[in-house]
Amino acid sequence: MEKWMLIDGNSIAYRAFFALPPLTNSAGLHTNAIYGFTTMLLKMIEEEKPTHILVAFDAGKVTFRHEGYTEYKGGREKTPSELSEQFPVLKELIQSFGIAQFELSGYEADDIIGTLTKLADEKDVETIVVSGDKDMLQLASERVTIALTRKGVSEIDRYQPKELMEKYGLKPEQIIDLKGLMGDTSDNIPGIPGVGEKTALKMLHEFGTVEEVLANTSSLKGKMKEKVEAHQEDARMSKKLATIFREVPLEDKVSELLYNGYDASVLGDMFRKLEFKSLIERLELPEAGGTAIVEEANYDVVLASDVTGDELTSLLAQADSVYFEAVGENPHQAKLIGLAVTTVDGDKVVVVTYDELMDPAVAEPIRRWLEDSEAPKRGYDLHKADLTLSWIGIPLRGITFDVLLAAYLLDPTESSQTLASLVPRYGLPALAPDEAVYGKGAKFRVPAADILAKHLAAKAEAIRRLVPLQQKHLEEGGMNQLYYELEQPLAIVLAGMEKQGIKVNASTLEDLGAEIAQNITRYESEIFTHAGMEFNINSPKQLGDVLFDKLDLPVIKKTKTGYSTDAEVLEKLEPYHEIVRLILHYRQLSKLQSTYVEGLLKEIRRDTGKVHTYYRQTIAATGRLSSQFPNLQNIPIRLEEGRRIRKAFVPSEPGWTILAADYSQIELRVLAHISGDERLKEAFIEDMDIHTKTAMDVFGVPADAVDSNMRRQAKAVNFGIVYGISDFGLSNNLNISRKEASRFIEQYFEVFKGVRGYMDNIVLQARNDGYVTTLLERRRYLADIKASNFNLRSFAERTAMNTPIQGTAADIIKLAMVRMDEQLRERGLHSRMLLQVHDELVFEVPPDELELMKTLVPEVMGSALTLDVPLKADVSYGDNWYEAK
DNA sequence: GTCTTCACG
């Protein structure tokens, strides 16, 4: 079955140009229109899977339309040179894709596309037209779908006659009547002055066509009647101008549209010229020179079982880098496939398959090497490797460098940190894609040993070559300390905590679950009664239909796909209908049940009764950790019902205690330090209640005049300050007007002048350097800090304000963790560090260590880093995590 | 796979 895709090249390029921030490649060529066009093209090819593709361009300056009306498209702004310079390159790119393009003198892209859709209708071929121009809607038919871009080029609305009727109440052929009446300023089509979309639609719904409207002016009234009568000719001519000409002599050029996919090396060359690195990675295109740099491997691959134990031992004595391959996202459950070790001189790579590692006859030297803390190892994601290995009883020691961790510090915002994506960043030869070696999804297979060995060897070699390059960059970025003294040691501390796990009492959860289940059923039936029908309350779509169509509640907010029903909306709807409160409760319970009761129960290991999270150290752009499988950083606490989940988190030894310590206001303390604001510093030096103090200063009242509402507002302002304040955000949060919010902020900055100075300064610094840093020199690049798009730029500015604060707080608790681990070890304590929740550390403590830990933990946390204000950590403890409050 | 919602700091 044929399927055609016809793209309006000029229209899409224009749209992309104005939607995207200015991008240039290093040669200074603007590339934003090309980039936008390309992403749109890839998306549409993927979604539509066309057999034939054409990109049509407008040709030359004079089209047949000018013959009748010389002002056609007059008055249009001249195409900016930043865009026009992109057209020749765009055409080259389309050629690299192997996609046909037409440009016929005297005709516009519309006409070419119009002619082809006519042909498609005649031949009964399914066709999609891609454009940003609503005029195209006149071509819609049962076979022809018009895809119009919305909001730049990223979102696309598809129209067939049915959708057109729903949205405008018009048939496709009436689009030209619409234009005839209302005109089009961008094409300088006059239409009837004073008639806009609303009026034009009204007239067409009544009369159907321009001609009929003109024939019935008598039924129009007043000013409108005069205008229509005076501009009859304009309307007729406008209609004619808007009509797409569908008889372009294309003869039989359709066969040229056949699309057979692209040649990866040709497209790769083109993307390289444009410096579309993300697209090269996304499409897994070869790295350079037409085909990938295929460097002849200049090392021998040695299988462990092919050499004697002594030979293996001596090879490992000169080991340099190591790569571990495991299958599975969750390192606690991942299956090791094998590992590869390069020698220092790079001329040999030893590969050990999993079976060999498990074979005592072969494994002895390799196990000894892995466990030897004096044998240096450079690798990729050794935190994960350490954890996976620990489950088969092999500790990994002697880590001296990790290219994943380094890549993260060098650019934490990079979207992919896989080894394969990292390698080209440093100009090293590409790796074979994992998919090509293993297949994906159901087709995943571990290949034969020789093929596997080659692949693992290439990865180990890539690591060996990456290390010195990254070390140089770390040095240049002043991140040596951050790397060697913080992140790298932390990786092993984390693996220890993860392996240790925390005990979760299943029956506590089950009891809670039974209680919640009862309540859920109750709410469910009450909701159905109020709704007068049964439906899936968990479906935002169905819920929206009930609330806004059936019950006719006011629509507060819309999402891309329909009505919004989030908690914020529901809270506003509470006064209108009793059902809303019930839904809010239902939502709360349903979340608790599915995510926390059922979700957590699934994660408990049957044998030990523990859950083992996995902390990811290279995800968050600010330097924070993230937690997965399960996420133990978002266990409920704010509401009592949810907080009870914490009762299930208990010590793993009888008689022990859960001890939790959290930093008090760490982010605001960090802000006080880095901004140097005297008032804020003083507040913390005096150990005041910071929100009350803020209220006093912002409202200009004494402490005893601060009521709970003032404190609440001050607290919101403090949060806003940390997030990178905007009046809009604060007004939203406090449900006040933007003006009021803006006054709060102004008053805050009047008092905390140093904070204002910091905010102004950090944004300037970001603009200057392109990045911001934390106290420990952790770096975050802000690609959009100079964007012309207000939204993108504002976002980058808020990020510039927030990242040094959030990131420094992350630095501090990470430091505390490394220190704490040392302390437990050096003092020979049995207490164990189990969890980190951004500003909190959770331990399990034997009875005889409780008194010591109660002072040691806050001491270590408080002295992790010396700031101009004290760091304070509060301790609490109990029989479970709930009691430790 | 994407979207929406919601849990945490």
Place this chain on the structure above:
DNA sequence: ACGTACGTGAAGACC
């Protein structure tokens, strides 16, 4: 005029 608070992960619905 624009239209967002910063950072995450998981579940369920729906395509």
